Amino acid sequence: MSKEDFASLMEASVKAGHGTGRRLKNGEVVEGTVVQIGGDSVFVDVGATKEARVPRGELEDRDGNLRVAVGDRLRATVVDLSADIPVLAIALGRTGIDLAGLQTARETGAPVAGKVTRAVKGGLEVDVGGVRAFCPASQVELGYAADLAPYEGQTFEFKVIELKDGGRSVVLSRRALLEVERRAKESALLETLVVGADLEGTVASVTRHGAVVDIGGLEGFVHVSELAHHRIERAEDAVSAGDRVAVRVLAIEHGDKGLRVRLSMKARVDAPEPPTVQADEVLEAVVVKATGGGVIVSTPKGDGLVPMSELGLPPGSDHRRAFPAGRTLQVVVVQRDAARGRLRLSAVGVARVEERKNYRDFSSGSGGSLGSLGDVLRKKLGLPDAPPPAPQATPVAAPAAAAVAVSAMAAAPAAAASPSERRPDPDGVVRRKR
Numbered sequence: 488m489s490k491e492d493f494a495s496l497m498e499a500s501v502k503a504g505h506g507t508g509r510r511l512k513n514g515e516v517v518e519g520t521v522v523q524i525g526g527d528s529v530f531v532d533v534g535a536t537k538e539a540r541v542p543r544g545e546l547e548d549r550d551g552n553l554r555v556a557v558g559d560r561l562r563a564t565v566v567d568l569s570a571d572i573p574v575l576a577i578a579l580g581r582t583g584i585d586l587a588g589l590q591t592a593r594e595t596g597a598p599v600a601g602k603v604t605r606a607v608k609g610g611l612e613v614d615v616g617g618v619r620a621f622c623p624a625s626q627v628e629l630g631y632a633a634d635l636a637p638y639e640g641q642t643f644e645f646k647v648i649e650l651k652d653g654g655r656s657v658v659l660s661r662r663a664l665l666e667v668e669r670r671a672k673e674s675a676l677l678e679t680l681v682v683g684a685d686l687e688g689t690v691a692s693v694t695r696h697g698a699v700v701d702i703g704g705l706e707g708f709v710h711v712s713e714l715a716h717h718r719i720e721r722a723e724d725a726v727s728a729g730d731r732v733a734v735r736v737l738a739i740e741h742g743d744k745g746l747r748v749r750l751s752m753k754a755r756v757d758a759p760e761p762p763t764v765q766a767d768e769v770l771e772a773v774v775v776k777a778t779g780g781g782v783i784v785s786t787p788k789g790d791g792l793v794p795m796s797e798l799g800l801p802p803g804s805d806h807r808r809a810f811p812a813g814r815t816l817q818v819v820v821v822q823r824d825a826a827r828g829r830l831r832l833s834a835v836g837v838a839r840v841e842e843r844k845n846y847r848d849f850s851s852g853s854g855g856s857l858g859s860l861g862d863v864l865r866k867k868l869g870l871p872d873a874p875p876p877a878p879q880a881t882p883v884a885a886p887a888a889a890a891v892a893v894s895a896m897a898a899a900p901a902a903a904a905s906p907s908e909r910r911p912d913p914d915g916v917v918r919r920k921r
Contacts, residue, residue, distance in 0.1 A: 672704025
């Protein structure tokens with residue numbers, strides 16, 4: 488930039504009313520607003536008597552594109568007050584640094600720029616302006632970085648957290664700067680975040696209780712019960728780290744452990760219509776797990792609970808041992824929770840359903856006899872049917888003999904009467920006594 492261009496920018500800035508405040512000090516960390524962008528400098532109003540400038544190269548990405556625009560806020564360190572305009576550095580060490588610079592960075596918290604030379608056991612070796620430094624593996628990312636090889640050759644900003652032995656032992660932390668950046672993003676996001684908001688996020692990690700989702704600088708938690716409308720035993724069966732997911736904010740809680748945002752994935756998806764269950768329909772169920780109140784099972788019509796009283800076990804039995812995970816059994820639906828879609832089921836009710844079915848078949852004439860209790864139990868337990876009774880000989884001639892006897896009695900002559908009942912008439916005719 489020519490002196491004329493530099494002077495014109497300064498004059499324009501003064502006319503705009505910037506740069507009328509406190510004096511700056513070397514090593515001071517300041518925040519300001521970008522007010523002008525030149526060919527090799529970015530001018531920042533930091534509320535001082537003069538505006539400050541940042542070398543443009545510190546604000547360009549790897550492709551040479553400027554990362555800021557007029558109106559953006561910056562945080563930088565005062566590194567030179569000897570020139571006509573104060574010079575700021577986004578990160579110290581880009582063009583070299585000495586012990587005094589490292590000490591300034593340690594005391595003020597100003598970041599330093601360093602290039603990772605190699606990954607070693609336990610961390611990264613970093614070159615900060617010609618000074619050899621070390622960043623522990625636990626200080627590389629917000630989470631633990633298992634593979635450090637991809638960091639080799641890259642340049643990052645670090646915070647000096649330890650400086651000993653006259654600068655021969657320098658310990659850095661990238662995580663400390665990432666935490667500051669995350670808190671700034673959290674504050675900005677919280678200004679617009681409300682319960683019920685629908686957002687897009689990235690799964691940061693998966694735990695036994697659910698998934699942690701990054702929603703743009705702020706992390707929220709999706710409990711395993713909020714991952715889907717159907718039952719999910721393990722969160723990793725539904726999501727993996729790095730997945731893009733749609734979530735809805737259920738709650739924003741401020742407590743002793745800090746801010747907590749509860750999210751839901753299933754709230755963004757319409758619940759499927761529950762399958763229709765016919766009256767007295769017997770379902771095949773598979774035990775998912777045993778709980779204190781009964782057994783959770785999965786059926787083709789949905790998941791549900793078979794309470795202890797509906798398992799049909801003798802008093803004192805251990806239902807966990809009797810119904811281990813994976814065992815199959817037959818159940819009938821007792822009740823469906825309309826709000827949650829869960830079922831209340833019964834195993835002992837299957838026998839009652841079978842009895843009613845047998846009675847209906849008997850009443851309609853399609854099922855023969857109703858059968859005995861033994862028949863029902865044999866069917867329930869899967870035992871073979873009882874053998875049919877042995878046939879008995881039936882006297883076929885008995886009805887005919889009885890008919891002949893009746894006819895003979897009807898045709899018997901009067902002489903069959905007993906002698907005591909007969910008396911002679913005068914004409915010699917014997918007549919029956921009346």
